[in-house]
Amino acid sequence: MTSTPTKPTQPVSAQAPPRPHGPVPRRRVRGNRSQLLAIWLFLVPAALLGLYFKSIPMAEGIRLSFFKVQPFLGDVFVGVDNYLAVLTDARFMEALGHTVILGATQTLGALVVGFLLALLLEGQARSLWILRTTIFLPVVTALAVVGEIWRILYFPTADGPLNSILGWLGLGPLQFLNGTDTALWSIAVVGIWSGAPYNMVIILAGLTGVDRSLYESAGVDGATIWQRLRYITLPALRPSLVIVLTLAAIRSLRSFTEVYVLTGGGPAGSTEVWMTRMYSLGFQRNDIGVASAAAVLLLVVTLLLTVGTQVLAKRKAAR
């Protein structure tokens, strides 16, 4: 978590009484040791699970990215060939473009919509609670189900659900997922629809931390709603927004399910993203080595992005 400029408490170690000079008494050391042992004992179950289901597969994935993978005949080391194959593949580069467009649209869209929802639905009333729960539902629905439902909503004829609404307004019918120009944007809308409520919850939590009296005094000073939003709400929300942005960016980069269910990367490759390309290479063409290299590249980019956001946020907060 990012630290806020004014820290209410100091770290525990700083508050502890300074250690006296000279050798530490024996009993302290033994006490420390058993405490450490206890800490490690408690950590072991989680660490083992993490090791087996996260660390080892990850290390294995990185290893595979340097090999021509043929499990039966034995893998052959190929150096950085797999990485070169990914970086020189025109379709991967196209997919990268789509991923960035989709990621940026989804991240910003979900942030703005989530923020608006949070502002609208902040409060204690029971009706708001019900409304918030309803709006949160897309987040807890399986993405594959969401995809199938939107596939129906986007049905590209005049009698499709969304197109008939457009028809009342004298518009359409639109091709949605079936058109090369509209497919990517249609997927982005689904992403925003299912991602915004998640952001809403985090921002709502942030909003409860805003000091009410600031609003009151701003009101007394005659600040407009926009000014209150700009100079009180947004600065107070910075930590929440940073989390939301980081999470959303990571999620968008590895978006797979919605694309796979909605379009399978088509039409004409117009919605192919990094993950769908990786999937088809790894599991449909059995080219595990190249797919692993693509996965490692995605990991590196995600890592850079996360660290970058955190550093930027810290620097801003320190100013």
Add this chain to the structure above:
Amino acid sequence: MDSKIKLRSRTAAALTLAAGALLTGCAGGSQAPAAKDDGQPIEVWARAGTDAATTYAAMFKEFTAATGVQVNFQGVPDLDQQLQTRAASKKLPDIVINDSAALGNYTSQGYLQTIDKSAVAGGGTIAESLWKETQGLDGATYGVPFSRQTMVTMIRKDWREKLGLPVPTTQEELAKLATAFATQDPDGNGQADTYGMAVPGSTERGYLGWWASSYLWQDGGAYLKDEGDGKYSASASGAQQGVTWIKQQFCTPGNTQPGALTAATSVASPFFQTGKTGIILTGPYNFSSFDASLGKDKYEVIKTPKGTEDNTVLAEGENIYVTATNGKQDQTRQVIDFLVSAEGQKAGMTAGKQPVVRVPVNSDVDAAAVYNDPRWAVVQDALKNSSRSFPSAINFVPIKQAAAEALNKIVSDCGADNVASGLKDLDAAIDNELAGQNAKS
């Protein structure tokens, strides 16, 4: 954090990594493991869902009753992924029954043993052309044909008769019928909610390339040219006529179902099944589900309409593969002999709800007679006289995928004159893939 803890946690992390490396083990060497007989019942895997697995199980029960040889059978829906896992542990199942198209992939991974076809009892009842499809790039035989089938054209008979139109005999008439189904309200509900053909136009798993191949051949085109000696070259540029016809179907409103460009078979078939489209080109394994949902009398299986050349349709099938780790020679021979024998083939057709032998490879068995269903005669006839299959010696999956991607691009831009240029790009992609597989002439 105090520095001591930091140091300890670093040590711990290092230890953890070391342990991880030990646990994972290092897969080394590039030698295929030797075949061994572990004394267990022979293990047979087939790519099969629940219904097909029941048929296989019943078939092997007959086998065990006749020979006393125990079989450990597994129906595996995601066979290739599971095989990878078993390959990593260097112990493949003894026998694998899967698509004939898997042969190229399996041989390149070193999964298979060669087969002495003269040692197969009843090998003579299998047509030489089918044996040819089991040859690897080196000319050796790597599989035994088990079942074959072709795509068939199915049409809503009641719709066609209501509109007073004849059974289509050419691609042109087929297209006209599709337009009529879309525009003349064949289901009589007063709404324009019916379409011509149900088409899996998605690039997913190469569906469009698979579906389009029959129409390409009918107009004299092909993705590949066999140059002999296990070498091939791309020839998609010569398929302009067929692709143009296909593009017309996508670009005439209603001739294909809405959303066809992104539809896999699981999305496309329900359009026919629920009475939204009137034409479908698909495998005969759909008979049972279409009979159940539409009714046997509502649709007809027609002789495939002719293109400018002929009425070739795609033939596919399953082979029996013997894996490299199989050390049970006697039992293997008995299993293979039974599976291709007349009793074995009949059992595969009738032992369960869903046939696992579609059209028998054994020429002594007559599909139409066994099923007592003239529709199978259409399939059997097409298989014998006017079918063609994808080459199985090479790994055809990437080529099918490339074809699907190129065709999807061509047909999704109706305004553009892109058939020639798109096929030229496809040729480049195919040649590139062939070169990667050492199969480029």
